[in-house]
Amino acid sequence: MQTSPKQLLVVDDDPAIVQLIDIYLANEGYTVFKAADGEEALDVLARETVQLVILDVMMPKLDGIEVCRRIRAERGIPILMLSAKAEDMDKILGLATGADDYMVKPFNPLELLARVKSLLRRSYSLNPQLQQAADPGVIRLQSLVIDKTNHAVTVEGREVTLTSLEFNILYLLASHPGRVFSAEDIYTRVWGDPYYQSHNTVMVHISKLRDKLEKETEGAKLIQTVWGVGYKIDR
Structure with a gap:
């Protein structure tokens, strides 16, 4: 099991900001995925394994608040929100939506890097289930x-x-513990x-x-x- 998550997603409609963040993260050995709007960010998350999201609030198509809500509906990866708004209520809204941290633009790239490292260390070292969800190649479920x-x-x-x-x-089902999938969800995703x-x-x-699993696990109702x-x- 990896102890230092490496793949991050940066979401911002300002290419200069994305490039700046990319330079600092890449220099620290992180792999950086990029998205210019909320819809593109969700597409990346559907395809790639990402351990942390740096997410701008004000974006076209789908804003950062809505993207944050949708991420939180499915996964617990840490989210660092960026915004040009410095008012307390804006910070409270971002954090209440599910962001783990909030930075106001313009920001010091070294401070952003420090916060990213802190979020990764805190989130994954203290939460083994989140670590497994971020790197779900092997899932252990009871026996x-x-x-x-x-x-x-x-x-x-x-x-x-x-x-x-x-x-x-x-x-x-096992890679989304606790989440209920309808028959329609399962069919469209699997078939x-x-x-x-x-x-x-x-x-x-x-x-x-179920029959196969119960036979091999002495009747466990997984x-x-x-x-x-x-x-x-x-x-």
Whole structure:
């Protein structure tokens, strides 16, 4: 397990600010993804594993406050918010939305770098679950080990034989602990096709997956049904 997260996302519609931050972060060995607006930021987060977001408030298409809300709905990665607004209420709104820190423009790049390091150190060293979520190649769930890289699931060293679809369903649920996914969510994410209300495909695959997991884990109920809503896995 890595102890020093390295991939960061910088979101700002001012290319000069993005370039400045990129220079300082890259010099410290971080990999920097860049986005010029909120929609692009969410696209990057959907594709890449990111351990911290530096997020401007005032942006076109989707502002930083809304992006922060959407990030917080799915993940707990640290967020450092930037804004030209220095009023206390603006800071309070940013922090109340879910930001972990707030800096006012113009800022000292060395101070920003120090805050980034502090957020990474504090967030990941004190929160093992967040560390695992940030680097989810291997997920440990009770006696179950889910290895995304090798597309393998084991229980105390014994391999659990799953189909590709069963593995992808399990990984989706396990990588978002506590989040409830509807049958439509699961189908569109795992199958990649439009969902039709008459489908019972997800239910059938969940049932088969449960049977295999319970057989190998001596009856552990890992996948929970939230009636009328969907399915989830808790940690």
